[in-house]
Amino acid sequence: xxxxxxxxxxxxxxxxxxxFALFLCIIMIVEFFVPTTYNEDQLYPKYPPQSQVLKSxxxxxxxxxxxxxxxxxxxxQYPQFEPLRGRITAYLTPPAIWISHKTLYFGTTIVSxxxxxxxxxxxxxxxxxxxxxxxxxxxSFMIFSWLYLHRERVE
Amino acid sequence: xxxxxxxxxxxFYGYIPFGDIVLYVTEFSAxxxxxxxxxxxxVYFTKPEKQLESQIGGFDTLNYVSLxxxxxRRLMAILxxxxxxxxxxxxxxxxxxxxxxxxxxxxxxxxxxxxxxWVLNAAYYYGLIAMIxxxxxxxxxxxxxxxxxxxxxLELAKKPYDLxxxxxxxxxxxxxxxxxxxxxxxxxxxxxxxxxxxxLMIHLSSLLIVIRTAEILLTI
Numbered sequence: 583x584x585x586x587x588x589x590x591x592x593x594x595x596x597x598x599x600x601x602f603a604l605f606l607c608i609i610m611i612v613e614f615f616v617p618t619t620y621n622e623d624q625l626y627p628k629y630p631p632q633s634q635v636l637k638s639x640x641x642x643x644x645x646x647x648x649x650x651x652x653x654x655x656x657x658x659q660y661p662q663f664e665p666l667r668g669r670i671t672a673y674l675t676p677p678a679i680w681i682s683h684k685t686l687y688f689g690t691t692i693v694s695x696x697x698x699x700x701x702x703x704x705x706x707x708x709x710x711x712x713x714x715x716x717x718x719x720x721x722s723f724m725i726f727s728w729l730y731l732h733r734e735r736v737e
Numbered sequence: 738x739x740x741x742x743x744x745x746x747x748x749f750y751g752y753i754p755f756g757d758i759v760l761y762v763t764e765f766s767a768x769x770x771x772x773x774x775x776x777x778x779x780v781y782f783t784k785p786e787k788q789l790e791s792q793i794g795g796f797d798t799l800n801y802v803s804l805x806x807x808x809x810r811r812l813m814a815i816l817x818x819x820x821x822x823x824x825x826x827x828x829x830x831x832x833x834x835x836x837x838x839x840x841x842x843x844x845x846x847x848x849x850x851x852x853x854x855w856v857l858n859a860a861y862y863y864g865l866i867a868m869i870x871x872x873x874x875x876x877x878x879x880x881x882x883x884x885x886x887x888x889x890x891l892e893l894a895k896k897p898y899d900l901x902x903x904x905x906x907x908x909x910x911x912x913x914x915x916x917x918x919x920x921x922x923x924x925x926x927x928x929x930x931x932x933x934x935x936x937l938m939i940h941l942s943s944l945l946i947v948i949r950t951a952e953i954l955l956t957i
Contacts, residue, residue: 595862595921602866602913606873609909613902621886659889663754707756714835718842721816725846728809735852 625659626703634689639682640672641689643701649673658707671702745955752828752891759891760826765952769825769945776941777818780811783934806850813846814938821942825949830878830888830907833953837874837914837946841867844918844939863921870913877907881957893957904954911950915943 592601629642638644647654653668661667674682682688704712747764754760762770785807788800802810817840824836845867848860880903882888919940 595859598917598920599862599865599869602917603869606869606909606913609873609905613906616902618880618884618902620883623886625882625887659757659887659892660754660759663759664756708758708831710755710758711829711832711835714832714839718835718839721813721839721842721846724809725813725842725849729849732805732852 625657627657636686639686639688641687643672643689645671645702647671654702656702656707664707666706668702670706746952753826757889758827758829758832759889760823761828761891762826766825766949769949770822773818773822773825773941773945776938777815777822780814780818780934780938785810785934806852809850810847810935813843813850814935817843817847817938817942821945824946828890830881830890830893830953830957831875834874834878834910837911838867838871840942840946841914841918844915844942847935847939848922859921863918866913866917870910872910873906874910874914877903877910880906890953890957898957900957904957908950908954911946915946918943 591597629644634641634644645654645656647668649672650669653666654671656668656671658664658667678688681691685691746766750762750764750767752759752761785802787802789797790800791797820836820839820843824833824840827833827836845860845864848856848863851857878888881893881900884900884903885893885898887893922936922939
């Protein structure tokens with residue numbers, strides 16, 4: 583086996599995604615059999631699945647508390663950096679209030695996200711993450727629209 | 738409470754809190770931040786180079802970057818530089834992963850604006866790898882959260898955890914997201930395509946991200 587031919591093979595751009603995917607498969611198959619543990623003391627706890635259905639119209643996202651009045655009990659990593667912790671959880675826009683009175687499945691509709699429910703974790707405790715997520719989307723739209731608007735220019 | 742960590746990164750200077758996401762400044766991250774910002778300024782103020790391509794038996798041609806291509810590539814390079822600079826400071830694993838995803842997108846943007854077949858081909862395959870590697874990147878961060886219950890590097894550094902395989906998965910994600918970017922820039926012969934300073938941002942961000950990943954994985 584000539585090693586030069588091997589180098590030439592892996593130097594092609596279309597081969598690298600395949601090699602990377604294969605490498606990832608090997609890692610993940612090994613990792614699947616490695617025993618691991620689950621820490622019960624989670625930073626962002628979730629209620630058990632289906633525990634809120636048909637009891638609250640904000641079903642999976644009901645974290646308790648009344649917006650701007652009584653703060654909800656939110657667990658965070660650094661409470662000293664979040665003086666208004668728990669106050670804006672489940673703050674609803676006027677259309678969202680109207681829909682939430684009509685149906686018990688409001689929390690799972692498309693209306694509840696991204697503008698309907700102001701979720702405490704997304705918009706206050708981990709706000710920088712939300713900014714970066716939407717920035718990623720905006721940058722990809724910028725690239726796409728530039729490529730689309732200049733599709734006639736060919737070299 | 739104290740937010741002090743002992744790590745290979747050197748002296749701890751301070752922190753910038755954004756809720757749960759706490760950016761912190763050490764000797765290492767301060768130097769990397771300044772380097773990234775400096776090169777972002779270089780990219781902003783430099784005009785792209787022109788290239789004279791000499792041909793046998795014909796007229797020499799001058800390759801240059803048109804103004805509209807310059808604008809999008811400079812914007813992407815500046816975004817890439819700013820993201821690299823703040824990825825140096827961030828103190829949260831998930832936030833770091835999001836910065837990497839953004840750097841990957843901007844790298845594709847820098848490359849994809851060049852309307853040449855081989856360049857676009859390389860950008861396409863780089864995009865495939867970046868999409869594949871979001872799974873190990875965010876999956877690794879999620880597994881670390883499940884095992885330790887926290888994502889903050891400052892908290893993870895306080896206790897020793899056995900996170901070997903989660904770290905391997907996270908590192909594989911980093912490699913796919915930005916680590917292979919210089920390979921594709923080189924494969925696409927971007928050095929032969931005009932527009933010198935923008936393409937160097939890909940290499941600089943990849944270099945700084947790999948060093949910073951090593952620092953994070955040794956700290957937690």
